[in-house]
Amino acid sequence: METMKQYLSKAYWRELGVSFLHSLKTVKFWRELLLMTAGMMLGAIAVYYFLMPSNLIIGTISGLSIVINTVLGGDADTFSYWVMGINAFLLVMAFILIGNEFGAKTVYTAMILGPLTQLCDRIYPYTNLTHKVIEAPEVLSQLQAGQTVLDANGNPYLLNRAGEVMMQVRDSVMSGGIGMGDVWFDLLCFVLLLSACQAVLFRINASTGGLDILGKIVNKYLHLDIGASVSFAGAIICCTAFLINDFRMVVIGLIGTWINGLVIDFFTATLNKRKRVCIISDESERIRLFIVEKLVRGCSLYPVKGGYSKEERTEIQTLLTQDEFSDLMAFIRNNKIQAFITAGNCSEVYGLWFKHRKKDGKVIIAPEEE
Numbered sequence: 001m002e003t004m005k006q007y008l009s010k011a012y013w014r015e016l017g018v019s020f021l022h023s024l025k026t027v028k029f030w031r032e033l034l035l036m037t038a039g040m041m042l043g044a045i046a047v048y049y050f051l052m053p054s055n056l057i058i059g060t061i062s063g064l065s066i067v068i069n070t071v072l073g074g075d076a077d078t079f080s081y082w083v084m085g086i087n088a089f090l091l092v093m094a095f096i097l098i099g100n101e102f103g104a105k106t107v108y109t110a111m112i113l114g115p116l117t118q119l120c121d122r123i124y125p126y127t128n129l130t131h132k133v134i135e136a137p138e139v140l141s142q143l144q145a146g147q148t149v150l151d152a153n154g155n156p157y158l159l160n161r162a163g164e165v166m167m168q169v170r171d172s173v174m175s176g177g178i179g180m181g182d183v184w185f186d187l188l189c190f191v192l193l194l195s196a197c198q199a200v201l202f203r204i205n206a207s208t209g210g211l212d213i214l215g216k217i218v219n220k221y222l223h224l225d226i227g228a229s230v231s232f233a234g235a236i237i238c239c240t241a242f243l244i245n246d247f248r249m250v251v252i253g254l255i256g257t258w259i260n261g262l263v264i265d266f267f268t269a270t271l272n273k274r275k276r277v278c279i280i281s282d283e284s285e286r287i288r289l290f291i292v293e294k295l296v297r298g299c300s301l302y303p304v305k306g307g308y309s310k311e312e313r314t315e316i317q318t319l320l321t322q323d324e325f326s327d328l329m330a331f332i333r334n335n336k337i338q339a340f341i342t343a344g345n346c347s348e349v350y351g352l353w354f355k356h357r358k359k360d361g362k363v364i365i366a367p368e369e370e
């Protein structure tokens with residue numbers, strides 16, 4: 001109740017507006033806007049050219065929208081309306097349960113997915129890949145009269161925007177909508193493009209909307225991997241595909257949803273990867289100063305005793321990005337410092353971890369969004 005009162009107050013929206021206007025002056029805002037737009041363009045290409053033509057129903061709101069749109073006999077325009085409508089409800093959940101920044105970014109990404117799929121349709125309709133224009137005056141007159149006309153294989157003739165008759169030359173369901181001859185190729189391309197898009201958006205505290213919001217909620221409150229959370233919610237959506245697809249296609253969709261979760265976790269782990277570094281050296285103080293003053297990172301110091309030499313030394317432990325680790329190794333190498341170093345990958349960091357960025361030659365430190 002208190003949360004709802006907060007969102008309905010004028011002071012809240014006034015403060016939010018001031019914060020938004022301030023963010024317009026930052027490089028971070030425009031960089032993330034560009035990343036979100038480019039990422040969603042990848043998502044739109046994945047949906048329009050690989051998902052829609054093949055009738056694959058992967059566990060996404062786009063997949064659910066395809067089911068509803070197909071059952072109700074809609075076109076590319078109505079599909080975009082379904083995507084935006086279903087997302088509207090989930091966006092409210094994003095603001096309440098995750099936060100204003102995540103919600104605002106997801107509003108933008110969710111609202112542009114439909115228009116971007118329409119843009120793909122305007123630029124180059126996917127039917128150009130699965131159909132060819134033919135001369136058929138009799139079929140043309142029937143289509144213009146609103147009748148459904150089937151070819152010898154039972155596939156419907158279509159009218160393009162120029163009013164020409166188009167006949168299907170590739171089976172978009174069984175042979176791959178993009179015309180590569182394999183529905184598994186469509187599945188692989190869609191999953192790779194969408195998962196890369198999702199990982200980039202999650203990295204900047206955004207999402208594609210829809211089931212990604214549910215996945216983010218589960219990830220935040222139950223601390224499950226984001227990929228596993230998205231896969232679980234997506235599997236439920238896949239089951240709705242029984243309304244328009246046969247058993248084989250639904251199973252393929254479920255496999256795609258599972259792979260989607262795995263690839264999201266892979267990309268997320270790659271983007272979030274940190275190096276846990278342990279260093280033992282006679283010049284530990286020199287190394288510590290470089291870490292603290294040059295890399296602007298914290299470190300921990302532990303007294304250790306060599307099992308062979310029984311000499312007492314200081315071990316430095318720190319957590320660095322890949323670039324910072326490279327800088328540290330270059331510093332040790334260039335200064336010919338003798339050191340015993342071990343390093344391992346760490347894909348999840350909780351607590352006090354800070355992002356660094358440079359402005360006017362100075363290091364700016366800001367907490368990293370979880």
